[in-house]
Amino acid sequence: MRISKEPEVRKREIADNAMRLFCEKGYEATSMKDIAKAVNVVPGLCYNYFKSKYELYEFAIALYANECLAPLIEILQTEEESLDAFYEKIVAAFIRNDGKEKYHDFFHKDGNQLFHKQLEIVMNDKIQPYIENFIACLNKKGQLKVEDPKSASRFIVYGQSPIVNDDTLTPEEKAEKVMSMIKLILK
Template sequence: MHDLKKNSKKPEVRRQELIDAASALFAEKGYEAVSVRDILNVVNGAPGMFYYYFKSKQDIYLASMEQYIAKRLKRKCRILEDEAVSFEEKLPIFRSMVEEDIQGYMENFAPRCDASISDTSYKLYDLVHMLDCMVVPYSRFIL
């Protein structure tokens, strides 16, 4: 009898691994040039594993962008809502975070002149969605 040790990861770890791989590939190649197989090759996975977590390539793309936006928004909100720090102290920090996020977006997600229409439309959606998520916290801070 063989003593086989199962080498599996927790579902949340595996899902995150897929998102990380997809995020890197989307940033490098654009949405159109990435396939589900490309993502699976990075994580050494099978199609069934991918479809257990995501319905489609579009689904993992949206999860990737949601995570990108959420991380940045959470970081800003933590600083903006800190009542121990005065508005005057927060303002330059907030400004540098906004500049950093815009620069990061442009480096990773800005449409390229050789991008397809769908790549460009996804990136435009991402930018609009990111701005939409930031309206309420930014408004509270400014007001």
């Protein structure tokens, strides 16, 4: 019996199952046929939404990046009284979520470094404008005096990646190292 679903619901279902299979079997070993079977649909339906497995993967990465970044973006868009209050909220959100992300195991699995780098680029590109706007807003409030918010935000976003992705550090150690660097940059 065929179950009709809204297109966005179906796309999400296909993407979630694809990522689950990529985690279990690996990206290369997973076919669109495998994904369709996991969703309990015919392969043609998957191709109706995604032209290829790679397009499906890109869609799943974008969804995942949005989910991972949502708590940080929410914090960056709030009105706080002090810069320290922002720092505290960002650190708490990072520590609460680090390593517990939905597809963490896939992206951190040995041999999946290229996939992890792709995710890192997508996430950094998505968060950078929010950081830039955050710095510009704090400049207007007189809490910061950063001459070039765009360059500062790029340096912060792309510079923190090696620390955040260092699995030899605890979430607390990562947060402390990144925040100490951010405080130096935003002096």
